[in-house]
Amino acid sequence: MSRLNQAALADLSAEVERPGYDRASVRTGVVHLGIGAFHRAHQAVVFDDALKAGDLRWGVLGASLRSPGVRDQLQPQDGLYTLVVREGRNEALRVVGACKGVLVAPEDPAALVAAMAHADVHIVTLTVTEKGYRLDPATGDLLTDDPDVAADVADIARPRTAPGFIVAALRARRAAGLKPFTVVSCDNLPHNGRRIRAGVLAMARQIDPALAEWIAAEGAFPQTMIDRIVPATTPDDIARLEQRLGVRDEGMVKAEPFTQWVIEDHFAGERPDFAALGVQLTDAVEPWEDAKLRLLNGAHTAIAYLGALSGHQHVHEAVAVPAFRAYVEALWDEAETTLNPPPGLDIAAYRQQLMARFSNSALMHRTRQIAMDGSQKLPQRLLAGASERLAKGQGIAAMALGIAAWMRWQSGVTEAGETFIVDDPLAARTAELLADLEADQAKVNALLSLSAVFPPALAADDRFALAVTDAYLSLSTPGAVEAARRVSEPL
Numbered sequence: 001m002s003r004l005n006q007a008a009l010a011d012l013s014a015e016v017e018r019p020g021y022d023r024a025s026v027r028t029g030v031v032h033l034g035i036g037a038f039h040r041a042h043q044a045v046v047f048d049d050a051l052k053a054g055d056l057r058w059g060v061l062g063a064s065l066r067s068p069g070v071r072d073q074l075q076p077q078d079g080l081y082t083l084v085v086r087e088g089r090n091e092a093l094r095v096v097g098a099c100k101g102v103l104v105a106p107e108d109p110a111a112l113v114a115a116m117a118h119a120d121v122h123i124v125t126l127t128v129t130e131k132g133y134r135l136d137p138a139t140g141d142l143l144t145d146d147p148d149v150a151a152d153v154a155d156i157a158r159p160r161t162a163p164g165f166i167v168a169a170l171r172a173r174r175a176a177g178l179k180p181f182t183v184v185s186c187d188n189l190p191h192n193g194r195r196i197r198a199g200v201l202a203m204a205r206q207i208d209p210a211l212a213e214w215i216a217a218e219g220a221f222p223q224t225m226i227d228r229i230v231p232a233t234t235p236d237d238i239a240r241l242e243q244r245l246g247v248r249d250e251g252m253v254k255a256e257p258f259t260q261w262v263i264e265d266h267f268a269g270e271r272p273d274f275a276a277l278g279v280q281l282t283d284a285v286e287p288w289e290d291a292k293l294r295l296l297n298g299a300h301t302a303i304a305y306l307g308a309l310s311g312h313q314h315v316h317e318a319v320a321v322p323a324f325r326a327y328v329e330a331l332w333d334e335a336e337t338t339l340n341p342p343p344g345l346d347i348a349a350y351r352q353q354l355m356a357r358f359s360n361s362a363l364m365h366r367t368r369q370i371a372m373d374g375s376q377k378l379p380q381r382l383l384a385g386a387s388e389r390l391a392k393g394q395g396i397a398a399m400a401l402g403i404a405a406w407m408r409w410q411s412g413v414t415e416a417g418e419t420f421i422v423d424d425p426l427a428a429r430t431a432e433l434l435a436d437l438e439a440d441q442a443k444v445n446a447l448l449s450l451s452a453v454f455p456p457a458l459a460a461d462d463r464f465a466l467a468v469t470d471a472y473l474s475l476s477t478p479g480a481v482e483a484a485r486r487v488s489e490p491l
């Protein structure tokens with residue numbers, strides 16, 4: 001079967017939306033670090049919209065910081081891929097043309113630095129996942145003892161990490177008399193702009209203090225809130241699309257219809273007309289970010305562990321279980337009191353919409369996908385809200401159950417006794433903490449000592465430890481579904 005590529009575009013059926021612009025004339029205005037499915041289904045689509053609107057400055061050069069997988073999918077396809085938007089029985093297809101190519105950073109780090117330092121590049125976006133920032137999840141400090149961070153400091157001409165590439169490219173731009181690009185973090189980190197800025201400055205200071213000063217003065221690292229549910233593509237998705245397109249697309253991505261991008265209005269240089277492209281520009285992103293992290297992502301994380309432990313493979317299946325659905329509402333009742341909703345966000349309507357999004361059965365969003373990297377996600381999704389509620393003397397039964405479910409996940413066994421690999425940068429550490437422990441209480445105490453996840457003051461709060469221990473015990477017996485029912489229907 002032949003592949004989707006530039007030549008195949010003309011033969012696609014009329015129902016497929018495609019780039020209507022002259023791709024050969026598109027310049028590279030954006031470099032994206034971490035070109036996974038999320039970028040292709042979210043930011044790249046906005047840049048594609050800018051190109052469709054006639055502003056040809058916004059082509060995207062993607063970079064993979066680790067594996068060649070995406071490059072190998074997209075190169076034979078001239079950078080083209082299909083966005084498959086699914087809801088219920090509806091499926092809309094759009095071929096996105098914004099991607100100018102993909103570099104695999106470890107193959108030639110200097111080539112990526114040079115590309116980022118090109119005068120046409122105005123924006124560097126990132127989706128490198130929480131752990132890619134090389135920051136301590138609890139404190140936000142650069143992990144200076146991380147071997148890759150240390151290697152970047154020692155040889156910044158050949159970086160390995162996301163902050164390293166940004167520092168190296170900004171250094172090259174400064175030397176060339178160019179302005180910095182704007183760094184737009186698109187990961188679900190709290191204060192993502194502030195965090196990447198702090199990481200970049202911490203690294204730059206070790207290399208060249210004058211460079212750090214220049215970045216601090218001239219650079220821009222706006223905060224963002226990004227939202228679209230983009231489950232990992234499966235072989236079955238690719239086979240189904242091939243049936244519809246008549247050509248094979250190894251780089252396809254699937255997503256829900258909903259998409260949102262809120263960006264702090266702070267740029268170092270040029271940018272597309274974001275407002276005209278449906279992106280919200282604002283001075284205050286944090287209220288949006290907190291609402292999204294604590295309601296959407298908080299519920300995602302809790303339901304992912306509860307669901308996966310009790311054998312529910314997909315999010316829509318988990319929220320179809322009445323006890324889990326009621327539990328999500330109880331969790332939102334708790335989280336909602338910690339928010340300061342921005343003007344324009346109606347929390348009741350947002351919650352309703354979220355439940356409908358979670359129930360989208362066409363997405364097949366795996367609970368185990370969301371369960372990945374939980375140590376990096378817990379602080380902003382569940383722990384921050386829990387400590388704010390405790391500070392106000394409020395209960396945290398629902399949040400504690402989500403946290404306890406993460407703890408149980410670290411044992412690597414489901415309720416049915418099936419074993420699995422815990423996919424988390426701290427997995428070795430949690431396994432070591434749990435080794436040889438039998439009693440539930442001892443396991444909870446051991447995990448609470450993990451200061452990279454639990455801020456010591458929170459771990460030392462008896463009310464917190466008690467709530468998490470109760471929840472952990474109820475996960476042992478009677479198990480996740482019943483534990484969720486108890487939280488949402490207290491006696």
Ligand code: CS2
Pocket residue numbers: 188226227228229230296297300301369370371377
């Ligand atoms: C999910 C997110 O995998 C996860 O941790 O919670 O990727 C979620 O789907 C997105 O943040 C939605 O915008």
